[in-house]
Amino acid sequence: xxxxxxxxxxxxxxxxxxxxxxxxxxxxxxxxxxxxxxxxxxxxxxxxxxxxxxxxxxxxxxxxxxxxxxxxxxxxxxxxxxxxxxxxxxxxxxxxxxxxxxxxxxxxxxxxxxxxxxx
Amino acid sequence: xxxxxxxxxxxxxxxxxxxxxxxxxxxxxxxxxxxxxxxxxxxxxxxxxxxxxxxxxxxxxxxxxxxxxxxxxxxxxxxxxxxxxxxxxxxxxxxxxx
Numbered sequence: 001x002x003x004x005x006x007x008x009x010x011x012x013x014x015x016x017x018x019x020x021x022x023x024x025x026x027x028x029x030x031x032x033x034x035x036x037x038x039x040x041x042x043x044x045x046x047x048x049x050x051x052x053x054x055x056x057x058x059x060x061x062x063x064x065x066x067x068x069x070x071x072x073x074x075x076x077x078x079x080x081x082x083x084x085x086x087x088x089x090x091x092x093x094x095x096x097x098x099x100x101x102x103x104x105x106x107x108x109x110x111x112x113x114x115x116x117x118x119x
Numbered sequence: 120x121x122x123x124x125x126x127x128x129x130x131x132x133x134x135x136x137x138x139x140x141x142x143x144x145x146x147x148x149x150x151x152x153x154x155x156x157x158x159x160x161x162x163x164x165x166x167x168x169x170x171x172x173x174x175x176x177x178x179x180x181x182x183x184x185x186x187x188x189x190x191x192x193x194x195x196x197x198x199x200x201x202x203x204x205x206x207x208x209x210x211x212x213x214x215x216x217x
Contacts, residue, residue, distance in 0.1 A: 002208050016150050016180075017127055017216075023179075027200035033208065112207050114125070114214040 001032040002111035007103055009118035011042030012051075012060045017116050018043055022063045024114070029070050036110065037067070037074045038103040041118045044081040047074075047091045061092060068094040075102045121145075123211035126152035126167070135217055136170060144172040145211050147203060148195065152217075153180045156195040164192050175206065 006025060010017035025035045039046055046060040053059040068074055075096040088097060096102070107113050122141035127150035136146070146167065148156050155165040156176040168174060174195040181188065181197065188197050198206070207214060 004204075004207065020127070020149055023200050024203060028204045028207075031201060031204045031208075033204065112212070112214060114207070114216060116125075116127075116216045 001034070003034045003036070003109060004028050004112045004114070005036040005038065005103070005106045005110040007038040007040065007107075007113070007115040008043040009041035010116055011118070012045040013058055014042065016058065018046060018060065019058045021114075021116055022060065022067065025067055025072055026063070026070075029067070029072065035067070035072045036106040037072055038077075038106065039075070040077040040080050040100075040103075042084075043118075044076045044084055044086065047076045047081060047095045048086050049090060049092045064092060065094075068092075073106075075106075120213055121211045122213045122215065123147055123206060124215045124217060125149055126155065126217050128152055128217065129154045129158075136167065139215070141213075143211070144170070145206060146170065146172045146174050147198075147206065148174065148176040149180055151184075153177060153184060153186065156181070156192055157186045157190045168192055168194050175203070177203065 006021050008018055008021045028035050051061040075098050078097045120141050121143040123145040125147045129151050153176050155167045175198045176195045178197050178199050
């Protein structure tokens with residue numbers, strides 16, 4: 001089996017690209033692959049905990065927690081996250097905080113890389 | 120190079136694809152990109168489908184937009200997320216997102 005690293009810049013709810021990334025990560029896990037997920041830019045809004053799941057709205061917290069439980073390594077860009085006023089105490093437990101070099105290292109050791117840009 | 124390009128939008132992607140050269144090219148239509156697989160303008164299908172590539176469209180994104188498989192152009196293969204994972208690992212090596 002292989003290693004897939006996904007980098008996402010798209011925003012929570014504002015763009016369906018983030019939903020796609022979470023579903024693709026889950027599908028890859030089900031096929032037995034290892035998945036790394038890097039969040040940058042507006043995608044860092046995904047790590048804020050206590051998101052209210054409104055009817056007919058996409059939601060990130062529940063699928064993200066499920067991926068964490070299944071062993072996906074999730075890392076948020078510390079600078080981007082803090083710049084958006086999200087502190088570590090606000091964040092979903094299990095998400096790593098680091099800088100771009102985390103993503104580059106994961107890319108280096110991955111079989112496949114999908115980078116999803118921002119809006 | 121075996122390149123899979125994810126097209127997630129309907130607007131400005133065709134010209135970008137013109138500049139991409141690959142020994143084997145796959146175009147995976149997701150999000151609003153799925154409209155390339157079904158929309159017709161003045162009776163003509165999307166110019167994207169004229170490219171020398173293999174075409175795939177994500178079934179879940181068709182369904183959320185009310186597009187049935189029967190409306191999909193015959194050149195495009197309907198796939199699910201599991202199929203996309205297999206394409207990524209088995210058919211292509213580099214991935215791009217438009």
